[in-house]
Amino acid sequence: MANATLKKIAQVLEISVSTVSRALKDHPDISAGTKQKVMELAETLEYEPNAVAVNLRSKSTKVFGVMIPSITNNFYDSFVNAVEEEVKKAGYSLMILQSGDDPVTEIDNLKIYRQNRVSGVFVCLSKETTKIDAFDKMKDAEIPVVFFDKVPDDNAYDRVCLADKDAAEMAAEALLQKQKKNILAIFGNTQLSITKRRLEAFKESMKQNTAVNVSYEFAGNSEEADNIAQRYFQLKQMPDAVFCMSDEILVGLMKCVQQLHIKVPSQTGIIALSDGYFPKIYYPEITYVETSGYRLGKLACERMMECLKGKEETTELFVSSRFVEGGSL
Amino acid sequence: MANATLKKIAQVLEISVSTVSRALKDHPDISAGTKQKVMELAETLEYEPNAVAVNLRSKSTKVFGVMIPSITNNFYDSFVNAVEEEVKKAGYSLMILQSGDDPVTEIDNLKIYRQNRVSGVFVCLSKETTKIDAFDKMKDAEIPVVFFDKVPDDNAYDRVCLADKDAAEMAAEALLQKQKKNILAIFGNTQLSITKRRLEAFKESMKQNTAVNVSYEFAGNSEEADNIAQRYFQLKQMPDAVFCMSDEILVGLMKCVQQLHIKVPSQTGIIALSDGYFPKIYYPEITYVETSGYRLGKLACERMMECLKGKEETTELFVSSRFVEGGSL
DNA sequence: GTGAAAGCGCTAACAA
DNA sequence: TTGTTAGCGCTTTCAC
Numbered sequence: 033m034a035n036a037t038l039k040k041i042a043q044v045l046e047i048s049v050s051t052v053s054r055a056l057k058d059h060p061d062i063s064a065g066t067k068q069k070v071m072e073l074a075e076t077l078e079y080e081p082n083a084v085a086v087n088l089r090s091k092s093t094k095v096f097g098v099m100i101p102s103i104t105n106n107f108y109d110s111f112v113n114a115v116e117e118e119v120k121k122a123g124y125s126l127m128i129l130q131s132g133d134d135p136v137t138e139i140d141n142l143k144i145y146r147q148n149r150v151s152g153v154f155v156c157l158s159k160e161t162t163k164i165d166a167f168d169k170m171k172d173a174e175i176p177v178v179f180f181d182k183v184p185d186d187n188a189y190d191r192v193c194l195a196d197k198d199a200a201e202m203a204a205e206a207l208l209q210k211q212k213k214n215i216l217a218i219f220g221n222t223q224l225s226i227t228k229r230r231l232e233a234f235k236e237s238m239k240q241n242t243a244v245n246v247s248y249e250f251a252g253n254s255e256e257a258d259n260i261a262q263r264y265f266q267l268k269q270m271p272d273a274v275f276c277m278s279d280e281i282l283v284g285l286m287k288c289v290q291q292l293h294i295k296v297p298s299q300t301g302i303i304a305l306s307d308g309y310f311p312k313i314y315y316p317e318i319t320y321v322e323t324s325g326y327r328l329g330k331l332a333c334e335r336m337m338e339c340l341k342g343k344e345e346t347t348e349l350f351v352s353s354r355f356v357e358g359g360s361l
Numbered sequence: 362m363a364n365a366t367l368k369k370i371a372q373v374l375e376i377s378v379s380t381v382s383r384a385l386k387d388h389p390d391i392s393a394g395t396k397q398k399v400m401e402l403a404e405t406l407e408y409e410p411n412a413v414a415v416n417l418r419s420k421s422t423k424v425f426g427v428m429i430p431s432i433t434n435n436f437y438d439s440f441v442n443a444v445e446e447e448v449k450k451a452g453y454s455l456m457i458l459q460s461g462d463d464p465v466t467e468i469d470n471l472k473i474y475r476q477n478r479v480s481g482v483f484v485c486l487s488k489e490t491t492k493i494d495a496f497d498k499m500k501d502a503e504i505p506v507v508f509f510d511k512v513p514d515d516n517a518y519d520r521v522c523l524a525d526k527d528a529a530e531m532a533a534e535a536l537l538q539k540q541k542k543n544i545l546a547i548f549g550n551t552q553l554s555i556t557k558r559r560l561e562a563f564k565e566s567m568k569q570n571t572a573v574n575v576s577y578e579f580a581g582n583s584e585e586a587d588n589i590a591q592r593y594f595q596l597k598q599m600p601d602a603v604f605c606m607s608d609e610i611l612v613g614l615m616k617c618v619q620q621l622h623i624k625v626p627s628q629t630g631i632i633a634l635s636d637g638y639f640p641k642i643y644y645p646e647i648t649y650v651e652t653s654g655y656r657l658g659k660l661a662c663e664r665m666m667e668c669l670k671g672k673e674e675t676t677e678l679f680v681s682s683r684f685v686e687g688g689s690l
Numbered sequence: 691g692t693g694a695a696a697g698c699g700c701t702a703a704c705a706a
Numbered sequence: 707t708t709g710t711t712a713g714c715g716c717t718t719t720c721a722c
Contacts, residue, residue, distance in 0.1 A: 411698090411699050414701095
């Protein structure tokens with residue numbers, strides 16, 4: 033008999049609902065005998081508490097929202113994976129909503145989260161988002177928001193980010209170390225703060241050695257990266273190394289490498305910033321600086337949990353980077 | 362002022378809660394004047410209905426569960442993407458839970474879905490699941506379940522699947538058409554029904570031409586596929602074509618192809634069953650038979666919606682396959 | 691040790 | 707046209 037309620041159990045046993053409730057929670061007030069009977073009946077009736085009712089009563093759902101531009105993206109997947117894994121331990125579930133990189137959808141989604149009274153929201157801003165006042169409503173509703181990856185500039189918000197600066201620097205250092213002289217550096221959409229940070233740090237590191245020639249290019253997707261690479265590798269003076277800011281760009285570059293039969297690393301070296309999956313599908317495996325969505329997820333959870341137990345100030349936290357040697361540089 | 366309730370509005374306006382409720386719903390009974398006042402106050406108070414309360418009252422949440430082995434998987438992503446897109450139109454949200462291919466977690470997750478009174482659940486069984494009686498509890502709770510991809514054999518359940526048989530046949534036909542004589546066919550985990558179906562159909566098609574030599578191999582992941590390919594491509598009689606049952610296997614094969622500098626399609630042809638992303642990251646692009654997670658998602662939604670409005674019998678539905686020409690065969 | 695009652699926020703049948 | 711009442715399932719204070 034499914035959908036048993038406290039009431040039903042109470043009726044059968046001819047005791048009150050509150051006693052049943054307490055018995056099921058193993059409350060000290062209740063006699064062993066009563067507990068026994070209640071537990072048993074609950075068992076046979078397959079009683080399962082109605083979370084909706086509990087939530088209404090307690091004014092708190094055990095659900096976190098996660099908003100990402102798109103779920104079909106390796107990096108966000110890793111993030112979500114980590115978060116799901118982590119919050120489950122505390123009995124939470126996830127409500128995942130995609131913004132599709134659309135600020136309007138983003139705002140709609142926030143509304144859904146508010147109406148569902150989620151306990152908190154993890155947000156990666158859409159590419160197009162410029163105004164973030166919509167998030168103030170979450171404050172009013174007392175729903176903590178932890179931004180990740182694409183975060184607002186405003187210090188008034190909690191943010192966890194990749195150590196973009198460190199990562200870009202590490203990659204740049206590696207290139208210099210290998211004495212590369214003619215580098216093609218492909219970055220993503222310049223609108224994104226993530227691109228800006230990586231670009232700036234990379235450029236800064238490159239200043240150390242003025243004898244190095246670096247060409248900066250920008251690709252919005254894999255295909256554009258492919259096209260850019262095509263152009264450069266048909267020059268008589270081929271790049272002797274390529275830096276890829278992201279997996280998307282790496283994938284585009286590698287298609288070009290395959291097409292033009294470029295030997296890696298003898299003809300050209302390659303280094304990327306990556307979550308780690310794509311570098312391993314090529315031969316030789318690509319040397320990369322890890323920017324882990326998984327670790328970012330864990331960090332975001334930690335921060336969220338702090339927010340829940342009365343946070344103090346907002347913070348910006350970073351996930352450290354890690355150099356992973358492949359055979360491509 | 363956030364967290365306004367009907368009660369607050371009612372108090373301010375000195376009218377009853379039910380009038381407020383009706384006014385907000387634009388109920389015909391309510392006078393224009395009252396509606397006006399209520400609407401305005403609701404606006405300024407930033408009233409937003411409490412979904413939890415509504416759910417409790419209506420005994421129906423606007424949430425679907427989606428259970429997949431892992432979210433870090435292209436195919437399931439596409440599926441989830443399609444489902445999210447589709448159900449959003451009807452005002453539903455998704456609660457995604459991963460089973461991690463663990464039957465115990467699977468059962469725990471079902472419990473979470475039941476307790477949260479989701480409106481329905483989309484389930485892809487874990488690799489390890491053998492007994493499915495846990496799903497009967499969902500029936501008792503009157504929560505419709507639509508299985509997808511990895512589905513139970515039992516006809517008593519609603520299922521949407523890829524047309525594995527068709528897809529494998531199409532690939533086999535293409536190989537025969539191209540006069541391939543020495544084919545390496547790599548399949549996945551033989552425990553999975555999906556593997557069985559694809560394997561059986563492929564073998565059946567191959568029977569048409571007994572002059573063709575086919576080697577059947579099985580790989581549980583990309584690395585194993587790579588190793589198998591390594592072995593075959595170091596034989597003096599190299600395969601003149603390779604069939605990959607899945608993206609995972611294709612990725613492994615391609616790593617080997619890169620390592621051994623095998624020319625595609627001149628030295629060996631390649632054909633795969635795939636969702637479509639991975640075939641396009643290689644050069645030449647891989648010829649594949651599309652097994653679309655996205656379309657599967659759409660179909661699953663259709664079926665779910667039917668279930669919600671009182672279904673009749675359970676069905677097994679299939680997403681048709683599509684041959685996509687790359688340059689690899 | 692147990693029960694009665696109130697209330698979380700909302701809806702809807704029934705009254706007025 | 708509006709209000710009253712009851713109740714969704716649960717928890718918890720207060721009384722006995």
